[in-house]
Amino acid sequence: MTSSKSERSPTSHQNDQTCVGLVPTHVAIIMDGNGRWATRRGLPRLAGHRAGTENIRPITFKAAELGIRYLTLWAFSTENWRRPREEVDGLMQILSEVIERETEELHRHGAQLRHIGSLEGLSPALQQKIRNAIELTKHNDRIVLTIAFNYGGRAEIVHAIRRIVSEGIPPEAIDEATVERYLYTAGIPEPDFVIRTSGELRTSNFLLWQAAYAEYYFTPTLWPDFTPEEFETAIRDFQRRERRFGGLCNPVRSLTASEPCASAP
Template sequence: MAAKDTKDISPEHVAIIMDGNGRWATARGRPRLFGHQAGARRVREIVEACPELGVRYLTIFAFSTENWKRTQTEVAGLMALFRRYIEKEAKRLLKHGVRVRFIGDRLRLDAKLVKLMDDLEVLTSHNDLVHLTIALNYGGRDEVARATKRLARDVASGKLSPDDVDEETLPRYLDTCLLPDPDLVIRTSGEARISNFLLWQSAYSEYEFIDTLWPDFTAEIFAQTIGRFGLRERRYGAVAV
């Protein structure tokens, strides 16, 4: 029997918790922001590897609602890094057919960063080769809470009947309402927890916890991880026949 093509067994949607930037920098005697800069460069390589691997949707966890607890210096540096990333990568993302979306609560982000995010979404809105979603000031519980508020307002205004609310209703109010649920969630750096990332959406996702720190997570390691996904049997609660 002929071997399956990689794209036939690849996850359509991969989500990544990009962990380990700080430890990577510390191990080299450098400040944590040096690691975040290296991690940002790695994002480009992984995004551009997606088409060859059959991955159409890529969601990356860039900054959580809990990350505000870090030092003011690190948070300010990260926000500056996000602005530089958008300004530097916009044309390249457009050229490579990448459509960019941002999820998370934008209210706490500064106006300049939000403007850059909005502009990048509009600039790439006609692209369809890879759908890159960047989770920025994002938390799974926060997302569900915000979605529930919107749903409750629609019920209160009569737009939605309480009797019509079921498990198919809430996803329409989530930040990811235009995206399929992730097939595979990857976390780098050896930590084995999901850290409040895509809690609703990942109910039946496969997980890979990788020891490699994010700045060292190459396209080759990404391809190997995608390959292992093809060996899994996904039953969604059913029994294998």
């Protein structure tokens, strides 16, 4: 297998906004802790999920302000179908409400909306709302906001393999670039930085292929309490990291994706 150029996103770039220095091109967030947030307040779990949606706009605007070009938020996993039916139905309703409530405002601020995951299992009405939001915002270029809904990393890879096989691509012609073209995220740079809220220390089947070289940031803060200020703190933490990509880097300077490390022996 050969490495594709797209495997290394133009990860860090100079930013002249609040966070002085290199900022990640693509940040992905595992929005975890909504249920616990509600439980601690004696509220039903769906109240926590609704509270979590209030964070989408301020975090997106903060990311755009800092010069981050891609933001991916994981809202519903393929494994979440195992939750009680009442909660699943509630999550579908919440997504529908969020699309209605947020799309115009995000569009007005230059956000392009995308979806990764499978639309199968979603109601026709919800599928159409998602498509309409994508169509409305497709020419915006301030920030690309991708919502991972009904998404799982393993399912994505299986889906890509099935498409490759169905198109009759010979094994010897398949390399990393081939696989990437068939992923849900085709055309989106790999995440440089993955944030997980709620204190859980695992990747949970999120962007398994794409986040191979991502930096991770884990915070005990529950997602509804995760503020734009803490988001900026996380970005400052990223700016102090050394990204090696499996090689050796000069420890006294920052590295961008266009400056590959020397290969490790």
